[in-house]
Every structure is written in structure tokens, then in C-alpha cells.
Amino acid sequence: MVVTAAMVKELRERTGAGMLDCKKALEENEGNIEKAIDYLREKGIAKAAKKADRVAAEGLTSVLVKGNDAVLFELNSETDFVAKNQQFLDLLEKIGNIIVNSNASNTEEVLALVSEGQTVEQLLLGATATIGEKISLRRVMRVTKADGQGFGAYKHMGGKISVLTVTEKEDAEVAKDLAMHVCVFNPRFMDRASVDQETIDRESHIIHEQMAQDASLASKPAKVLEGIAAGKLAKVLQEFVLVDQAFVKDPAIKVSQYLAQHKNNIVSYVRLAVGEGIEKVETDFAAEVMAQANIK
Structure with missing residues (x-):
């Protein structure tokens, strides 16, 4: 029985299991979708997949350096409680080591990596x-520096x-200080040259609108x-720009x-914060428990 891409797609949609798991399940069950679903459930994979539609917005990020390569990634869980669990922390470390010892540079490539x-x-x-919670790998970034850079x-x-x-130059203290600064102030741009025109136009518009409402400026010449x-x-941009x-x-x-x-310069920076950009779902815990118990 030839397992087609369409069959794998259908099984993934019905179970949420991974592509390779779906392919194997279909091969083991001669292409029978229903038997493949049972196979995945028996393996505990479909059980995990049932959580696939939940929002995993908590978790941790990590950064690892190996020679001239560094990787940053975000591992998500549904609750902050689980993110503090030793099992989650061990998983974070294991995945970090897998990534840094590979050539993978994005999430898709990492998910396909084989270990043990x-x-x-x-x-x-x-x-x-x-x-018992949805655990997902959301973001992976690889950064490569030149010899002599830090x-x-x-x-x-x-x-x-x-x-x-x-x-620009290797200096562990300076590079670490800059990383701490980026963590605290979260600059949007590295220098003035990096500021996009859209940001300049938007901020300029806001400033002109504010000035138009200031009676003390009404009689001032246009220049x-x-x-x-x-x-x-310039003052507003100073808040956005790292070097300023x-x-x-x-x-x-x-x-x-x-x-x-320190006779040095910054070449680039990356900052990952857990859950940024994810819309978190606020739930009423008491109502959720009552609903599950059919209490009205």
C-alpha cells in the first residue's frame, strides 16, 4: 500500500500528530486511516495531539554559544508552573544541545533533527x-560571527x-554588558540609520498633532x-535606538x-522574550472546573 501525501495530511488534521508519526502509522496499518488513529492513540501520540489547539504562551527561551555559532530558541508550555518543572528544564537543555550541535537555523529544520x-x-x-500540557518549539535563530568578533x-x-x-572586537565584558542593556531597554533599532521611514513618519505625525494643540506655539514661525x-x-528616537x-x-x-x-562597536543583537506576539487566552479557572464537572 502506497502512503500518499494526502493521506498523511488527513491523518495529521484528524490527530494533530507529527508528519513522520502519521506516515509511519499509515505504513504500519496498510493505509487504513481509522486503524492508524488507533495506532497513534496506543502510542500516546494522539493523546498529546489533542492538546495541539491549546495556546502555549508560557515557557522559557535560551541562548547557547559554540565557537563562532550561537543559537537562540523559545520552548513554550501552557502554564508558568510547568516551565519551572525540572522535566521541562531538562527538555530545554536537551533541545538546546541538539540545536547548537547541528546546522539547523529555523524551527522546521530543528523539528526534523534526529537524536537518540x-x-x-x-x-x-x-x-x-x-x-500533560502542550509543549512546543516556537522560534529558533542561529547567529554566526566572524573570527575576531565577540x-x-x-x-x-x-x-x-x-x-x-x-x-566588532572580542571583549566578553563589553558584549555581556550590551546584552544586559538590550534585555532591560529592548531597543527597536541598533542605530539611527536602521530606523525605517514608516516609524519616522508616524512619530513625526504624532509630534505635529501635539504641537498643533499647543496654544503657546501658535504664533511661532514655520521655520x-x-x-x-x-x-x-530626535528625543523620541533616542528611546528606540540602542546606541543613543x-x-x-x-x-x-x-x-x-x-x-x-572600549574602542568597540556593536554589529548586531537578538532579543527573545517568552510569549511575545502570542495572544494569550484568559480563562476563569473556577468556571472551567465547574464546566468540566457539569456543575451549573
């Missing part, structure tokens, strides 16, 4: 079944936020008003001045 006879996708499904890695609250910086607007825009921000360890100087003191 199973893919990372299968590992996650197994963890979901064992832990890496700075920093994790906040065990991985609620992970940051990686790349500096003066433009100067005031430019000054306000007050340095976390010494607010009296800017990040650019700190870098100048």
Missing part, C-alpha cells in the same frame, strides 16, 4: 503526553528573556516650528560613548 532515534518533533509530542549572551529570570549581542519638531523627533540610549550601568553616558571608551 527520534526527531525533535517526536520528542516534543512525548513531552506533551508525559507532562559574542555576549545573557538570560534573565532563567530564560524569560534571552539576548545575544555581536561586537521655528520645524526646528522644534526635529528636536522632539542611556547605558544601563551608567545612565550618565550613552551606549555609543560606552562603546567608544
Whole structure:
């Protein structure tokens, strides 16, 4: 019996199990969908898949460095309680080691990696079944630096936020300080040249609207008003731009001045925070329990 892509797709949609698991289940059961579903349930895979539509917005991020390569990733759970569980922490470490010792650079590639006879996708499904919550790998990023450049890695609250910086010259202290700064201030841009026109236009519009409502500026000449607007825009952008921000360890100087003191520059940075961009579902725990018990 030839297992087709359409058959695998149908089984995945009905069970939520991984592609490789669905293919194997169909092969083991001569293409019979219903028997394949039972097969997955017997293996505990379908049980894990039932949780696939839940929102996993908690968890931890991590950053690992190996030579000139570094990886950052986010492993999600449904609750913060599970993210503190030793089983989850061990899984986070295991997946981190698998990624950093591979060439994978995105989530899809990592899920297909094989370790100890199973893919990372299968590992996650197994963890979901064992832990009892949906466990998912959401984001994976690989950063490669040149010889002579430096890496700075920093994790906040065990991985609620992970940051990686790349500096022009190798200097562990400077790179780590910059990573801490990025963690705290979350800059949107590295320097002024990185600021996109859409952001400039939006902020300029807001500033002009605010100025139009300021009676004290009504009699000012247009040239003066433009100067005031430019000054306000520069001040606003200072909050967004890394090198213009007050340095976390010494607010009296800017990040650019700190870098100048150490004769170094920042090349790039990555910041991952758990759950950013995920719409969390707020639930009434008491109502949920009553509903499950059919209490009205």
C-alpha cells in the first residue's frame, strides 16, 4: 500500500500528530486511516495531539554559544508552573544541545533533527503526553560571527528573556554588558540609520498633532516650528535606538560613548522574550472546573 501525501495530511488534521508519526502509522496499518488513529492513540501520540489547539504562551527561551555559532530558541508550555518543572528544564537543555550541535537555523529544520532515534518533533509530542500540557518549539535563530568578533549572551529570570549581542572586537565584558542593556531597554533599532521611514513618519505625525494643540506655539514661525519638531523627533528616537540610549550601568553616558571608551562597536543583537506576539487566552479557572464537572 502506497502512503500518499494526502493521506498523511488527513491523518495529521484528524490527530494533530507529527508528519513522520502519521506516515509511519499509515505504513504500519496498510493505509487504513481509522486503524492508524488507533495506532497513534496506543502510542500516546494522539493523546498529546489533542492538546495541539491549546495556546502555549508560557515557557522559557535560551541562548547557547559554540565557537563562532550561537543559537537562540523559545520552548513554550501552557502554564508558568510547568516551565519551572525540572522535566521541562531538562527538555530545554536537551533541545538546546541538539540545536547548537547541528546546522539547523529555523524551527522546521530543528523539528526534523534526529537524536537518540527520534526527531525533535517526536520528542516534543512525548513531552506533551508525559507532562500533560502542550509543549512546543516556537522560534529558533542561529547567529554566526566572524573570527575576531565577540559574542555576549545573557538570560534573565532563567530564560524569560534571552539576548545575544555581536561586537566588532572580542571583549566578553563589553558584549555581556550590551546584552544586559538590550534585555532591560529592548531597543527597536541598533542605530539611527536602521530606523525605517514608516516609524519616522508616524512619530513625526504624532509630534505635529501635539504641537498643533499647543496654544503657546501658535504664533511661532514655520521655520521655528520645524526646528522644534526635529528636536522632539530626535528625543523620541533616542528611546528606540540602542546606541543613543542611556547605558544601563551608567545612565550618565550613552551606549555609543560606552562603546567608544572600549574602542568597540556593536554589529548586531537578538532579543527573545517568552510569549511575545502570542495572544494569550484568559480563562476563569473556577468556571472551567465547574464546566468540566457539569456543575451549573
